[in-house]
Each structure stands twice: as structure tokens, then as C-alpha cells.
Amino acid sequence: EQQQARVVSTWDFGVGANQAAWKTLRAGGSALDAVEQGARWAESDLCNATVGRCGNPDRDGHVSLDASIMDGDGRCGSVAALEDILHPISVARRVMEKTPHVMLVGAGAQQFAVEQGFRKKNLLSPTAKEAWQEWKKESKYRPQMNVERLSKAMPGDKTNHDTLGMLAIDSNGRLAGACTTSGMAWKLRGRVGDSPIIGAGLYVDNEVGAATASGVGEEMIRNAASFLVVEMMRQGKSPSEACLAALERIVKKREEASKNLQVCLLAMNKHGEVGAYALHHGFVYAVCDHDKDERLLDSASVYA
Numbered sequence: 696e697q698q699q700a701r702v703v704s705t706w707d708f709g710v711g712a713n714q715a716a717w718k719t720l721r722a723g724g725s726a727l728d729a730v731e732q733g734a735r736w737a738e739s740d741l742c743n744a745t746v747g748r749c750g751n752p753d754r755d756g757h758v759s760l761d762a763s764i765m766d767g768d769g770r771c772g773s774v775a776a777l778e779d780i781l782h783p784i785s786v787a788r789r790v791m792e793k794t795p796h797v798m799l800v801g802a803g804a805q806q807f808a809v810e811q812g813f814r815k816k817n818l819l820s821p822t823a824k825e826a827w828q829e830w831k832k833e834s835k836y837r838p839q840m841n842v843e844r845l846s847k848a849m850p851g852d853k854t855n856h857d858t859l860g861m862l863a864i865d866s867n868g869r870l871a872g873a874c875t876t877s878g879m880a881w882k883l884r885g886r887v888g889d890s891p892i893i894g895a896g897l898y899v900d901n902e903v904g905a906a907t908a909s910g911v912g913e914e915m916i917r918n919a920a921s922f923l924v925v926e927m928m929r930q931g932k933s934p935s936e937a938c939l940a941a942l943e944r945i946v947k948k949r950e951e952a953s954k955n956l957q958v959c960l961l962a963m964n965k966h967g968e969v970g971a972y973a974l975h976h977g978f979v980y981a982v983c984d985h986d987k988d989e990r991l992l993d994s995a996s997v998y999a
């Protein structure tokens with residue numbers, strides 16, 4: 696049975712990322728290839744301060760990247776705290792396809808990338824460097840809520856926007872997802888967020904659906920948030936009901952903290968239906984399923 700192909704992504708820059716992924720889907724390509732292409736677009740083409748090159752660094756000035764990729768058949772790969780490599784998503788895919796492992800970190804991930812032919816490149820942009828030097832004057836780490844649209848969060852912005860989380864279904868009904876980020880700006884060196892952790896920042900299962908996350912990664916890790924969303928869909932919830940149920944779990948456990956941090960969840964079920972929910976207002980996500988049908992939608996939120 697033919698399935699209408701569709702791709703969805705977190706945040707405003709998801710529009711551009713979806714277009715890159717759509718080229719693959721439109722040509723009958725796989726969801727897996729599509730999400731890799733979409734993530735690569737965000738990692739390279741857009742000079743945002745939160746994914747790939749030009750990302751804000753950790754508090755010691757290192758741009759350190761996290762990424763994961765997962766296919767609906769259960770295959771997955773990821774890299775964490777990877778430095779000086781432009782396309783962590785493609786390294787993650789190589790981990791999935793060329794090694795018996797799921798996750799490589801830090802120096803070992805970089806060594807593997809270089810062995811696979813990826814070139815080393817300094818990813819710290821002058822603007823991000825300036826922003827970091829400015830931050831160092833006070834050196835206060837407060838993960839800020841990303842409730843403003845990305846257009847305001849260009850390099851140097853002190854907010855902690857925005858991971859690209861992308862989910863796709865292809866015309867054969869296969870699902871895949873990708874997640875890529877430079878993580879929370881000014882994080883401790885070595886900090887790993889949710890994005891490269893299968894089940895936290897991304898989870899995909901052809902039998903049910905897929906989910907991805909953006910926001911303060913520690914909350915998603917604590918609650919295996921993306922896995923939880925998929926399991927909620929398995930129990931019969933719609934994508935947005937499943938996202939809400941996962942957020943309710945987070946709020947129940949950490950009510951005070953939840954008032955001041957953002958968690959954004961995006962889900963797609965095996966029929967291609969899409970839903971999203973965030974703790975706070977301001978989360979937007981992009982949907983693309985026809986050449987001319989590109990939508991940027993406001994997510995519902997738990998708090999106003």
C-alpha cells in the first residue's frame with residue numbers, strides 16, 4: 696500500500712531542513728536517507744547558533760556536537776561530544792552501518808570520523824566566539840527557555856535554541872528520524888544532552904511511530920522522553936496525546952523545575968499523522984508533504 700511521504704522537523708529552520716529531506720522523499724528515496732539529508736542541511740547551510748558549525752561552544756570554548764539517527768527497523772547510531780567534524784549526523788549513520796556499536800563519544804568518535812574520511816575543521820565561528828567571551832564575563836549558567844522563535848536566536852544570541860529533530864515516513868511506509876545539535880550553550884565540557892541518546896532525544900519504531908525532542912536535554916534523559924512518547928502511541932494515543940502524556944510525567948516528577956524550563960516533543964505515527972506538545976508556549980514545528988505544502992505550525996503547550 697502506498698503511503699503519502701511526509702517529513703516533520705522542530706523549529707523554524709525545520710522548514711529548510713524539510714525541503715532538503717523532501718528532495719529525497721519526492722524521488723522515492725528512503726526515510727533514512729531523507730532525514731540524513733535534512734540534518735546535514737541544518738548542520739551546514741544555516742549559520743544558526745545551535746546546530747553544527749557556528750554553534751555556541753561549551754564554557755571552555757569548544758564546539759561539541761551531539762547527533763543520532765534511527766531507522767524504523769531498530770537500527771541506530773549516534774555520536775556525542777564530537778568536535779571539529781561538520782556532519783555529526785553522517786558520522787552517526789556510519790556508526791550505525793559500519794560498526795557493531797550504537798554510540799561513540801569524544802576523541803574516539805572523532806578518530807572514527809577521520810578514519811571514515813571526514814575532515815577536521817574548526818567549527819567555532821567568530822560570532823560564537825564573541826558571544827562566549829561575553830558570557831565569560833559573568834559565567835552564569837542558566838539554561839534558558841527557548842520560547843522565542845529562531846529568527847531571534849542567531850549566532851551570539853544568549854538563548855539556548857534549538858535542536859533539529861526530524862521524523863520522516865517514506866512512500867513505502869518506513870519511518871526514520873534524526874536529531875542533531877551543538878547542545879546547550881556554555882555547558883560543562885563533556886556534557887552530553889538528550890539528542891544522541893536513543894530513547895531520550897529520538898526514538899523510531901516502524902510498528903508504532905517516531906518521536907524526537909528539543910529543549911533542556913536533562914529532562915528528556917531523566918524520562919526517556921522520546922521512547923515514552925512512542926510507547927504512549929503504542930497504547931493507542933494520538934501523536935499529540937502521546938506527547939502531552941510524556942510531558943505530564945515530567946511535570947509530575949519535577950513540577951517546580953518544569954515551570955522554568957522548556958521541553959518540546961514532536962511525534963509521528965506509522966500512518967504519518969503528526970502531533971506536538973511543549974511545556975511552554977513558543978515551540979514551532981515544520982511539516983512538509985507535497986512540493987508546495989510547507990507548513991510551520993504552533994505547538995500546543997502545557998503552560999500558557
Ligand code: SD4
Binds near residue numbers: 876888889908912
Ligand atoms: C540539549 N536538547 O542538548 C538539546 C538542546 C536543545 O533547544 O534542544 N535546545 O539538551
